Amino acid sequence: MESSDSDFFGTDSDEEFPRGDDLDFLDDDTEADEDRPQDKRIAELSREDIMQLQFTDEEAVYQFYNTYAMMHGFVVRLDEVRHDSNGCIIMRQIVCNRAGSRKEEVEKDERIRDHRPLTRSCCRARIRARLDRKIHKWKVVSFYEEHSHGLVDPLDGDMVARYNLSSNSWVDQTFELRNLWVLAYLRDQFFGRIRTTSQCEGINSLIKAYVRKKDTLLEFINNMETVVSHYRNNERVAEFNSKYTDPVLVTSLPTLEDFAAKTFTRNMFREVRKEIEGACAMNTELVIQDGGKLYFKCNNFGVPEIDHMVEFDRVGGMLRCECLWFENRGIPCMHIFACLKHQHIEVIPECLVCKR
DNA sequence: AGCGTCGTACGGGCCTAGCT
């Protein structure tokens, strides 16, 4: 959307705060190099303040809410609109982009492809404004500030607003992923399922695409920076998808599956889900109970001759299966999930989650 | 590359409440 005239919103004349002329930032390129305290003031507006706001037009409402969203760490989209008999817009609702929910009919069985991650969480955060014909201003008629989900750290919002980058998709994405990248590297190291040799081979293959024999030292350094940037970006995207989208639950153990979705990265979750699915088809029998220690015998439906023994120390919070799948792959095996199911345990014990 | 899936924007229906 294009920016409008500078006094794009104000308040009723008897209101002291906020004054529209303190907040007219959207089309003033001449002040691009200065601090933008008005953006911070938008971030600090209370619901009561916002309910008093008036705007020059529908576009100004959008610009205001977009800035507000950026300062609070969420993304908006247009929602409901109402027209009068002449076709003029008289009401506009703008919502958090996680508003609504996926249509049920799409979640049907007999799918050809896997479910895409869920990006809607019935978030109620929104603003609704309506044209007041008497004063020819747009008034806020409804405002919800509560979100049904976590928000992205908005600290860099100043910079984004300052350079008018709110509509830049690359900036949006990078901004949303920034803190995740830091987190991924400050946590404990994680090498699950990655051999050092295969890691090196992968990196070598990647670098080959960027480095040539005839490169000067300067070119080499520049190219290496590009390689690292792309490599890290892939990590960021994977981390973002794991943290800010939710997979559709498809197994018959949804509580365990949901816990796994929130605990593991998305790629690892897909592996874990296969084990949970396997556990659904397992027979489990408690064979020994020695104080707090339980010993289970598990076998696949239809294959009773092949047993797997699982030891469960309820006091020590330790689970161990003789198949050593967890020790080898870093994720719990279906036998362990079968025992958790047997014991009506709906969360994955801490000992079965590899920290990174 | 094709196409299944889903996000986005919008139109419109229905119900309720408040005002004239």
Next chain:
DNA sequence: AGCTAGGCCCGTACGACGCT
């Protein structure tokens, strides 16, 4: 009673994305 507005929901067209 009639009108307008608020709130919620459903359906549809269209396009983007990304899996196969």
